[in-house]
């Protein structure tokens with residue numbers, strides 16, 4: 037069931053964003069794809085954008101591109117952060133706290149996908165779980181006090197892939213030492229990110245910290261660099277062919293759900309936001325069905341504990 041009626045036939049579009057002057061957005065993974073497009077739209081509306089990226093050269097290049105298009109006056113900067121390294125995430129988060137006085141939205145956008153063989157991060161995590169979930173888990177936790185002070189939001193970019201793998205968290209082998217498949221490992225990492233959104237909502241509610249809103253969304257099937265950056269040759273060929281079909285949309289449209297969650301008033305946190313057309317891969321942006329396994333409370337609670345233990349970061353909630 038799709039519930040995009042809230043925004044009419046066209047679904048949500050950035051026309052709905054009023055001016056963002058005075059607002060600050062922190063966004064991970066802006067060197068390409070939806071993160072780049074989201075940054076461009078936020079900046080075009082007058083926001084301040086701080087990008088958290090792992091590659092300095094690419095970051096400088098995208099900032100130059102954005103200044104060329106939008107003008108030198110735009111308020112954009114980057115901080116180096118590798119989501120694959122907990123130490124880098126902690127360092128970058130501290131830099132954010134030194135650099136900005138408010139966070140209107142932290143947009144957890146960066147990711148890798150479909151990594152062909154099991155790889156471990158320096159902290160010993162399966163790479164997709166380490167980058168997509170654990171990296172953002174720690175980042176969110178460290179930035180939370182400032183987000184709270186700003187009455188801001190946390191926006192997690194998930195994936196319909198949450199429903200295309202094992203549909204739970206493999207606690208007895210979370211790093212896929214046995215039976216690694218690129219799809220299952222990616223799917224688990226995106227499911228973990230989405231489960232953490234709803235678990236965080238519950239934990240905030242329990243301690244009365246309801247000023248911070250937390251949202252889960254996804255970009256559908258968007259023509260970005262995701263598969264060409266980390267996927268196998270076969271996946272690149274398959275996705276290359278898919279890009280030619282009407283089952284994919286532009287990276288700009290893929291950015292709409294996270295932009296909506298970062299800026300739109302009166303969004304229901306319990307919903308899951310993304311394209312509402314065919315297979316939820318394309319189409320007007322709004323709320324749509326989330327399968328129950330993504331809100332399995334027992335699994336979500338355990339995942340939270342496992343994540344705190346693995347990262348060594350304990351949320352102060």
Ligand SMILES: NC(=O)c1ccc[n+]([C@@H]2O[C@H](COP(=O)([O-])OP(=O)(O)OC[C@H]3O[C@@H](n4cnc5c(N)ncnc54)[C@H](OP(=O)(O)O)[C@@H]3O)[C@@H](O)[C@H]2O)c1
Nearest residue numbers: 065066067068069070119120146147195257258260261262
């Ligand atoms: N495209 C789709 O169809 C699709 C479908 C479902 C979900 N998503 C989700 O959409 C989000 C955006 O992805 P995209 O499709 O726009 O892909 P993309 O074009 O590959 O962008 C991913 C971004 O994440 C960054 N990144 C990767 N690993 C990182 C790390 N260790 N530390 C910091 N940054 C890192 C990349 O930086 P580098 O340039 O340094 O690699 C890049 O800026 C992701 O969360 C993805 O899971 C995409």
